[in-house]
Amino acid sequence: MTSLAKDGTPASPLVEVKDLKVHFPIKKGVIFDKVIGHVKAVDGVDLSIPRGRTYGLVGESGCGKSTLGRALLQLTPPTGGSVEFDGQELTKLAPGKLRSMRRRMQMIFQDPLSSLDPRQNVESILIEGLAAHGIGADRGERRKKVAETLDAVGLPRWALSRYPHEFSGGQRQRIGIARALVLGPDLIVADEPVSALDVSIQAQVINLLEELQDQLNLTYLVIAHDLAVVRHISDVVGVMYLGALVEEAPSDDIYAAPLHPYTRALMSAVPVPDPDVEDQRERILLAGDLPSPANPPKGCRFHTRCPWAQPTRCADERPVLRQITVEGLETGSDHRVACHWAEDIATGKLRPHEVKAELVHQEAETPTEVAPPSEPTSII
Amino acid sequence: MALLEVKDLSVVFARKGEREVRAVDGVSFDVDAGEVVGLVGESGCGKSVTSLAIMGLLPKRGVRVSGQATFDGMNLLQTDERTLRDIRGRDVAMIFQDPLSSLNPVVPIGLQVTEVLTRHRGMKGEAAKKEAAHLLERVGIPDPTRRLKEYPHQLSGGMRQRALIAMAVACAPRLLIADEPTTALDVTIQAQILELLKDLVRDSGTALLMITHDLGVVAGMCKSINVLYAGRRVESAPRRVLFAQRHHPYTVGLLGSIPRLDAPKGEKLRPITGSVRDVLPWAEGCAFAPRCFNRVDRCVDGPPELVWTAAQHGYRCVNPVMEAETAK
Incomplete structure (x- = not known):
């Protein structure tokens, strides 16, 4: 990242997170615990x-x-990945x-x-x-x-x-x-x-x-x-959805030019205390609820609720954070988005379509147990 | 005459051996059919407490309620419990x-919805079930027949709130009171629920009393807005009038405290100093005076009166903010 500190000199990163993963085991069984799956709370985050x-x-x-x-x-x-703090690897x-x-x-x-x-x-x-x-x-x-x-x-x-x-x-x-x-x-x-x-x-x-x-x-x-x-x-905002970053941008850009469909929906849902703004803006209403992180959708995790979802790529290929270039749209080098179709959505080539709310199964028939995150014993 | 007319409503919590607390102090407002207040x-x-008092849901012991809450010509505060039970859920939800x-965590959603239908609309068995499924579908719950058999813990937060709304609108009430209906929900779910409430008001002409701390929520949907502070109404106006010009320093401060999504970066927030604990009893002067940036000596001379302008804009302040955006 090439951001500048407030006085204009390049700021060296204090924290570098690479491909961080935190998976909580889902256990089942009365006497012997058997791990039957994982809740992927954080699944590959770089920041x-x-x-x-x-x-x-x-x-x-x-x-x-x-x-x-x-x-x-x-x-x-963490289950995997690295966290570097001021040059020191914390996970090891x-x-x-x-x-x-x-x-x-x-x-x-x-x-x-x-x-x-x-x-x-x-x-x-x-x-x-x-x-x-x-x-x-x-x-x-x-x-x-x-x-x-x-x-x-x-x-x-x-x-x-x-x-x-x-x-x-x-x-x-x-x-x-x-x-x-x-x-x-x-x-x-x-x-x-x-x-x-x-x-x-x-x-x-x-x-x-x-x-x-x-x-x-x-x-x-x-x-x-x-x-x-x-x-x-x-200064920089990262938007997360189901364990991964979907967009990262300087805080001015994220409002001026949100690129990911989820960011757009989130942005349009935040109420603004101004009647003129409220009456004019267009709301992107998302259908349904967040899918279970124990069984996240394949491909792009947002595709089940995305009004811009396409028949190809979205359902089977997981997008990575990348920089995009769109004509007529100022996007800085530190604006990154994880969407296959970000360019076409930004130019308006793709139009949003209706999404039917899908049932989110809460799996109540099979009582399962999710290992709780460990308590902070001491943070000093 | 408005559908609901609240006049001089006061609620005093008085427990033996303890100081009396005046939670609501002479609050008046109207709600008309098909409008959101x-x-x-x-x-x-x-x-x-205002909403609970209107519904008659406050405990009888240790609470003194005075004033009037007239719903369709009937003063709810004077109505006996038996009649109230017929009104609650049917006319007012x-x-x-x-x-x-x-x-109820141990009762399936379906039974909780049909209970309302049985009690107020005399529906039974299959007919009630069918209607319940229809109601759930109307509030946007997918696969309603399956959901009817499920318990509250099996539903997500947004679904639960939808189920609750389905129960509230089961008898097509004429007045709906929503007490912070979206505070516990995520923003995208909040947008869904608010849209649903707006549709209900538009389609069925229900009057909606919206209680919230979020000025953003009221900016988008309320016809008129009442701002309360320490139990009294300090400012009241139609929403466009209010957002164009706030007169009471509290409202000015409240709006200056909210980070706006569309504000330019680097703009400082202008918070209100002190906390809600720093209040003056209304009898001695303006309760907001200890925290007010526009305070003058007259503020503590006695209780300020609500002053009304031509544009139906009322404010309870002796030294109001007059020019637009002058908050320090």
Whole structure:
């Protein structure tokens, strides 16, 4: 990728993900577990995040975006592929080394209340990570660092002795951000950082994340289902569908010229708070639901719901991310799309057609068990 | 006369030994047949309590409801439970936010839909089943006869919400109350459900009261919009009037907080400072004053009144935003 940092110099990637795969086994059996299949939550994702920039990952529930974020931090062990962080291969790192590496890559969770220990006060929450990584010589020094972090996220000093339940939702999310920030990380993975918050509080937290990035030169991977939020905060947006990226583009291009049919549908579905825009725009309504990731459609995974699906190639050949050139359409070198027919769709040569909703089988007759993603035992 | 006229509705939660909470404080609005009216606000502003009070679904103990909610000439707040049971589901139906918790998990979908038909339309056996399948098909559920035998957990979130809508429209209600009907759903599914609701209103002339926190949703479908804050209506206007010119600083702030998909990159959000907890009791002044960017001394002199302009635009503010886009 040839993106430039904010000052114009080429930004070297901080994170390089190559062909990342996370498959969860589906088990069956009473005494002896037998693996009868796999849920391919993430199935071959390549992405790179330049230093000091924000990569936004967007997709609907079940598309594997959270699993991707967790696998990147090695909180869920990847099944295959590689994750390179600042030149170091994480998937092959010894557990001890990985633990100390975690200081440099932190996570912010969706629900601030359930990700904070209700019996720890704020000071204890913030100091725990410092102690675990041996940052700061003594208690006094650590307290100083904690106090600075509190200022940075806009919490008052008296918050130190309070417990999470004493704060409002927005303040709790600030505590979550402070916990990630106090260790001085390079990368922050934010998984739905604002979706549990009220609209007016959302904006406060988004602005805070942006300010912190400017001050501390942080690199973000922001995972969210809300395309408007992701586009606002990110430099590059990646759209995921059923475990794979279908389109990746700078955030301006993704709105100006969405190339993948799924991105178009997603874009047209997001409500805009403006009656004039709402009345005029054309909605691409997708039929039916997301197919099961345990048994994804062959070929292009979107072809079962795609209004532009063609009789050839779509059903039997899996498209890869590629750059396209279309006359009269500005597409940058970092705009990539995984669609066989992207050119013809962009020029309007192919027209959308009606799609009948297909039944999505939930397989309730055969009770199966999906191994849950491993819990984050420790992210510090 | 409008189909539903809510006048001066107040709900007070009063539990022994605890401070009284005035969740809804003198809210009035009308909903006419075939029109969509929006109630917008953040959590805790009283929008859901309003809908529960209209439906008579609030507990009797520890709750004081006053005012009027006149549906087709009958004050629902004064109606006895027996009559209400006939009205609920037949004339007035409701769709809730979380379809999984509003469906019975141990009863097949089919039985839950036919229950409404049996209770209100006296249908039985095969006829009821056939009608239920027809209803599911109408809301866009593929293979409805098979779905009738399935349980809620076997359906996806979007399907569950469709099933719930099918139950709500089973008796062709004249008023439909949708309380955050799409908040738990993905955007593409949300678009499907909103389109379905719009079709219902257009085809059957049902009045729809849309309760949501999402200004984007109301911009696309509501005829008029009421913005609630701390239990009172702070702004009310037809949607085009409201989006052309917001007068109340809260509405201005709310709109400035939303990242817009079509906004140019790099435009800063303008959030409202503080949180919903920083409220002033309405009796002392404007509840929004502690968070307001347009605050003046008069704000805390007493409760502000709703002021109406010629364009049916009402706002409860002594120092309103007057020029377009002047929010700081």
